[in-house]
Amino acid sequence: NAGVTQTPKFRVLKTGQSMTLLCAQDMNHEYMYWYRQDPGMGLRLIHYSVGEGTTAKGEVPDGYNVSRLKKQNFLLGLESAAPSQTSVYFCASSYSSFEAFFGQGTRLTVV
């Protein structure tokens, strides 16, 4: 039972490049979340999904897109990376109002 797995763990991008972060969970959770973590700012919600085929904006959605084509996967896309998107990205999944399980994080640097 792997829980929540994020791919990749580390990535360096040049400004303007695009990339997709993959989050996969094997717990049959309905709800999935993408957060970014910056020093002194905690975990800020980017986008989330309450089920397959649904997505919703969080508090910092600009510059990101998401898709939830399969229940177990939640993809986060950066169409044109900017230095301000340098951060640690965490994916989480949960079943309704219960414990959210986090992935190990993806450290992204945009130069």
Added chain:
Amino acid sequence: GENVEQHPSTLSVQEGDSAVIKCTYSDSASNYFPWYKQELGKRPQLIIDIRSNVGEKKDQRIAVTLNKTAKHFSLHITETQPEDSAVYFCAALRLNNDMRFGAGTRLTVKP
């Protein structure tokens, strides 16, 4: 949207003392309030949670209290130990399953 404020941002205590971290939330419809502990370089992990129909919950040295009228909740750690040193995050879950986090508290327990 939901706004979760967390205080203090840093807290230093002597081993054996108690530590208290406080959070306030803005959305009165929020119904689930978890606390996460994040050790350096690791993913956040749930340590305790409380639902809106409960005023207090305790698990060994950790307790959480909730005041729905005032819209604030607190984490209490008694008999602190060096291994309690970490960053602690509070969070609030809204009815639409949008989960927002506080900015975090860095707790240092001095031996």
